[in-house]
Amino acid sequence: MENILEDNIRRRALRNRRFKWLVIAGSIVTVTPIFLIVINLIVKGARQINLSFFTETSPDTFQAMTATANGEIIPGGIANGLTGSLIMVLIASALAIPTGLMTGIYLYENKKKRYASFIRSLAEVLQGVPSIILGIIAYIWIVKGLTKGYSALAGSIALSIMMLPIIVRSTEETMSMIPVQIREAAFALGVPYYKMIFRVLIPCSFSGLATGVLLSLSRILGETAPLMLTALGSPVMSLNVAKPSSAVPLLIWDFYNDPNMVNMVWSASLFLMIFVLSLNLLSRSISKKRKYI
Amino acid sequence: MTDTPILTIENLSISYEAGKYAVKSVSASIREYAITAIMGPSGCGKSTLLRAINRMHELYPDINVTGDIKLNGESIFSLPAIELRRKIGMVFQRPNPFPNMTVYENVVAGYSLNGIRLKKSQRDDIVEKALRSVTLWDEVKESLYRKGTFLSGGQQQRLCIARAISFNPKILLLDEPTSALDPIATSKIEDLLGELRKEYTLLLVTHNMSQAARISDDSMFMYMGELIEKGHTETLFTNPRDSRTEAYLTGKFG
Numbered sequence: 001m002e003n004i005l006e007d008n009i010r011r012r013a014l015r016n017r018r019f020k021w022l023v024i025a026g027s028i029v030t031v032t033p034i035f036l037i038v039i040n041l042i043v044k045g046a047r048q049i050n051l052s053f054f055t056e057t058s059p060d061t062f063q064a065m066t067a068t069a070n071g072e073i074i075p076g077g078i079a080n081g082l083t084g085s086l087i088m089v090l091i092a093s094a095l096a097i098p099t100g101l102m103t104g105i106y107l108y109e110n111k112k113k114r115y116a117s118f119i120r121s122l123a124e125v126l127q128g129v130p131s132i133i134l135g136i137i138a139y140i141w142i143v144k145g146l147t148k149g150y151s152a153l154a155g156s157i158a159l160s161i162m163m164l165p166i167i168v169r170s171t172e173e174t175m176s177m178i179p180v181q182i183r184e185a186a187f188a189l190g191v192p193y194y195k196m197i198f199r200v201l202i203p204c205s206f207s208g209l210a211t212g213v214l215l216s217l218s219r220i221l222g223e224t225a226p227l228m229l230t231a232l233g234s235p236v237m238s239l240n241v242a243k244p245s246s247a248v249p250l251l252i253w254d255f256y257n258d259p260n261m262v263n264m265v266w267s268a269s270l271f272l273m274i275f276v277l278s279l280n281l282l283s284r285s286i287s288k289k290r291k292y293i
Numbered sequence: 294m295t296d297t298p299i300l301t302i303e304n305l306s307i308s309y310e311a312g313k314y315a316v317k318s319v320s321a322s323i324r325e326y327a328i329t330a331i332m333g334p335s336g337c338g339k340s341t342l343l344r345a346i347n348r349m350h351e352l353y354p355d356i357n358v359t360g361d362i363k364l365n366g367e368s369i370f371s372l373p374a375i376e377l378r379r380k381i382g383m384v385f386q387r388p389n390p391f392p393n394m395t396v397y398e399n400v401v402a403g404y405s406l407n408g409i410r411l412k413k414s415q416r417d418d419i420v421e422k423a424l425r426s427v428t429l430w431d432e433v434k435e436s437l438y439r440k441g442t443f444l445s446g447g448q449q450q451r452l453c454i455a456r457a458i459s460f461n462p463k464i465l466l467l468d469e470p471t472s473a474l475d476p477i478a479t480s481k482i483e484d485l486l487g488e489l490r491k492e493y494t495l496l497l498v499t500h501n502m503s504q505a506a507r508i509s510d511d512s513m514f515m516y517m518g519e520l521i522e523k524g525h526t527e528t529l530f531t532n533p534r535d536s537r538t539e540a541y542l543t544g545k546f547g
Contacts, residue, residue: 184352188347188382195406195408200393204392206393
């Protein structure tokens with residue numbers, strides 16, 4: 001009897017150790033690629049990043065070729081991509097944030113209504129739609145229908161449709177984390193419904209809402225496929241939303257297609273990754289600060 | 294304390310779904326400037342009854358309320374919500390100060406959230422008066438502009454009472470206001486309720502019999518949605534008429 005028990009315990013301890021090593025190995029396999037990517041980007045891309053990288057538009061092939069041939073760093077930068085991204089993200093946010101917030105609040109307030117669950121499942125479907133298809137939709141609606149040509153506006157629309165389900169979902173989730181007592185407190189003071197939403201519920205859940213918005217931003221910042229069909233890309237800085245525009249991920253694609261500019265690929269990617277990463281970290285630090293939800 | 298009823302409940306029934314009644318044709322009158330305790334085991338409908346008095350059930354469309362409640366002879370269902378809730382304030386089981394507001398803002402929330410504009414001096418007066426009457430002023434006067442959620446549980450609950458009385462209501466509804474608090478905070482709130490009784494009519498839901506015995510003037514005993522017995526607390530505790538009241542008071546169930 002004693003023997004059997006001891007045997008059993010020994011075997012279990014062994015199995016425990018084996019499993020522990022398996023888990024450690026798995027985590028190493030997961031993080032290794034991330035480190036490799038970061039190291040690769042820094043080694044190959046950091047050299048190019050200086051002030052003019054942010055203030056100058058992308059170089060032409062000839063400039064890049066001579067610079068590479070002479071072993072110098074490639075002149076020019078990603079300014080056209082930065083302004084393009086900024087404008088498109090701004091328009092997309094202006095469209096998607098209010099719409100998404102309102103939809104999310106509606107879904108939360110009318111949880112059980114059939115129409116609400118229909119909208120909720122539509123939002124879920126929208127989240128699963130491949131981004132290139134949203135690009136095609138924006139191409140048909142805006143590029144062919146409205147601006148009669150590739151435009152920043154079309155890109156913005158495609159991006160805003162991508163943001164929408166993320167914001168709707170995070171809004172509904174955040175709202176449902178507000179204790180019902182807070183709503184009742186407002187109600188017991190005779191506060192009208194819309195004031196309860198704007199003066200109590202939204203301020204109370206501000207950090208959660210901000211997190212959702214930031215996550216949706218970091219999601220669309222790297223989107224390339226829908227922009228290829230809509231904003232197309234442009235070598236110049238343009239503030240005209242009816243004209244084609246560049247964006248940072250589009251520039252990366254352009255750089256990649258030019259054998260002389262490979263180094264720019266690394267720099268632009270490094271910048272984009274750091275930017276998106278900081279957005280993610282920011283949203284995490286905001287959501288950590290939540291006290292009452 | 295007077296013998297005039299300030300509130301009369303007439304044949305009130307409340308159902309959460311068709312045919313299932315949480316409160317069954319309850320009629321009662323509540324005396325002015327008294328503490329009336331509503332007791333009963335869990336699920337007896339005492340909170341449901343209390344929440345009908347300031348029409349809290351309107352927040353949930355599935356709930357059906359029939360019968361009438363009259364405040365000084367006037368049906369509460371004919372009053373605009375904001376006016377009704379200025380007359381009947383409510384304090385909840387768990388302290389629920391608005392987490393996005395400071396102590397100061399919480400006290401005047403009833404005014405600011407309803408778009409009632411006040412001068413700074415008026416607001417200062419209301420805040421000081423309300424916080425003094427809940428004996429919180431000395432504890433928080435240095436931190437009026439910190440978030441209300443930084444206070445301790447007992448302080449938060451007193452803050453919520455201050456928020457409710459800042460409107461100067463006639464009636465204060467209290468839904469198990471001490472059940473989430475420790476004994477010291479509880480006794481502070483109980484002392485406070487005794488003080489508040491001089492200016493307000495208090496309706497207190499409690500599952501704590503000794504609390505009802507300690508502080509209430511009148512008591513109501515509810516069981517399975519029905520009002521079984523109502524009377525002076527002393528009479529009800531020493532000489533209950535109904536066998537179910539006696540069984541509850543002697544701890545046979547509940």
